[in-house]
Amino acid sequence: MQTATLTTLDSTNQATLPEFNTLVNTTEGLYRLNSKDQPAPAMATKIVKPTKNGTQYVFHIRKNAKWSNGDPVLASDFEYAWKRAMNPANKPVYTYIFSGIKNADAINNGKKSYKSLGIKAIGKRTLRIQLDHPMTYFNKLVTVPVFLPQDEKFVTKVGTDKYGTNSATTVSNGAFKVTGWSGSNDSYILKQNQYYWDKQAIKLKQIRYQTVKDANTAHNLFADGKLDDATISGVTAKSLQHNANVKHVDRAWTYYLQVNQRSGQPLQNKKLRQALSLVINRKQLTKTVLADGSKPASSFVSPGTAVDPTTNRDFSAETSFSTKVDIAKARQLWTAGLKEANIKGTVHLTLIGDDQDVTKNVAQFVQQQVQQHLSHVQVSIKNVPDKGLQSLKSGGKFALSQWYWLADFADPINYLGVLQSTNSMNSGQFNDKTYDRLLTQANQTSSQTQYWKYLRKAAQRLHSQAGFIPLYYVRETHLVNHKLKGVAYHVAGETDYTRAYFK
Secondary structure, three states: EEEOOOOOOOOOOOOOHHHHHHHHHOOOOOOOOOOOOOOOEEEEOOOOEOOOOOOEEEEEEEOOOEEOOOOOHHHHHHHHHHHHHHOHHOOOOOHHHHHEOOOHHHHHHOOOOHHHHHHEEEOOEEEEEOOOOOOOHHHHOOOOOOHHOHHHHHHHHHHOOOOOHHHHHHHOOOOEEEEOOOOOOOEEEEEEEOOOOOOHHHHOEEEEEEEOOHHHHHHHHHHHOOOOEEEEEEEHHOOOOOOEEEEEEEEEEEEEEEEEOOOHHHHOOHHHHHHHHHOOOOOHHHHHHOOOOOOEEEOOOOOOOOOOOOEEEEEHOOOOOOOOOOOHHHHHHHHHHHHHHOOOOOOOEEEEEOOOOHHHHHHHHHHHHHHHHOEEEEEEEEEEOHHHHHHHHHHHOOOEEEHHHOOOOOOOOHHHHHHOOOOOOOOOOOOOOHHHHHHHHHHHHHOHHHHHHHHHHHHHHHHHHHOOOOEEEEEEEEEEEEEEEOOOOOOOOOEEEOOOEEE
C-alpha cells in the first residue's frame, strides 16, 4: 500500500515517497540494492571501480536490457535522464543530490548549463561519469531513484510534459510495468515486464498498489484480506503492537526539530537551543506518546545506516551523545542564553508541523515539556497540510519545525549534508563554517580513513553547536501476510517487492 497518492512517475522532477516506492519496483538504474542493502549490478554489468584518482567511472550497460516497450536500454538513456533532472526548465526538486558529479554545483548555482553535467554516453552501451572530486559513496548514491534512466526515444515521442503522468505515458526497464493508472486514481497494478533481463528471478505475476491514507482503514483492509502488506501508524499502530502479523521495520529515519537560526531569531542563540534539548524526555515520548517501537534519538544518523569500516562500529552509536534530561543544567543555559541574546520578557516560540495526528501528539508533548521546565517561554503550535508547511519553512515563519530525514542511501553523508549551509533542505539555516569545512574535506578525500574521520568530527561539531534537536528514530510498523516472503525492506531506500513470493 501507499500512504499518499501517486502523482507522477517522471523520476526527474519529483522526489516523493509514492513515486520512489513505485519506481523501485518498475525501473532499474545502474545498480539495485540487494537483500543486504548493498549495491548489486542492474543495468550495469558489474560494480565499477573508479579510475583517474577516484574521479571517473565507466559503466557497460547489459546487452539484453530492454524497456517494457521492447526498446533497448542505451547509455544515452542515462545521460538524457540525468541532464533532464538538472534542467531548470523541468522544474527539478532534487538537484542537490547530484553534488560531486562534475559541474553539478556550478549548474545548481546558475553558472553552467545543465548540458555540462559530467555524464556522457561514449558508445551505444558505454557510459562515462566524471566527478569534481572522489566520492567514496558514489556506488551507493546511484541506487537513488533520481539516477534512473529514461527511454529517450519514448519520452520524446509522448512529450516531456506528458511523460510519466499515467500508464500510457510511462515505460519501465525493471521487473514490472505500471498498468491501470490514470494519473490520479488510488489503485493501480504492476504487471511483469516480459522484456526484463532477469525475468527468471521474478515469481509474482503482478503487484496491486492501493493508496490508503488512514491507518485504521489499512488495518481493516488487511483484516479483510485485501492487503498483504499494510503500513500503520499512530493510535492504530499503538494498539496493535502485540498482533501476530505485526512486522517492525527499522529504517534509516530520524525525526527531529529543525531550529530557526536566522539572524534576529531567539534560537539563533546556542545556549537556548541546548536548553530546549535538555528538557525533552525522549524516553517518555517514545514509550507513552508514540508507543510504536520508535526509539529515542541521540544522533542525527539513525542506527543501522552504516558501519564505520575504520572502527567496525555503527556510525550512529559512535556519534551518539547523551540525551538524558537535565532540568537544572537546562535552566542555567536558558537564563544565560536569554542574557546573551538580550531577551527580556516572554520568549514566544512557534512550533510548526504537518496535520497528521501523530505530529500533533508529538507537538503537544514538546510544548508541555518546554513550558513546564523553562521560565518566560510560550510555545504555540501550528499544524498545517504539507504544502502550507513548506511555505512556512521556506519563509522562516517558525522557531521550531517538526521534520525528519529518511536516508536516500546508506551513508552518513546523506544525513549530515542536509545541514550544510548551502543545502536547500536546511530550513533552519544552521550555518557553521567548521561544520561545512569538515564535510567538504570528507567529500574531497579518497582515503577511507580520512573520510570517516571527517564525518565523525562533523557529527560531533553538529552536536556541540546544537544545530538541530533530535527526537526519535522512526520504526515503521507493518501488518504483513505471513505467507509473503522475499520482500527487501531496505534500511535506506524503498521497499523492494520484485523478488517477493507467497510461500
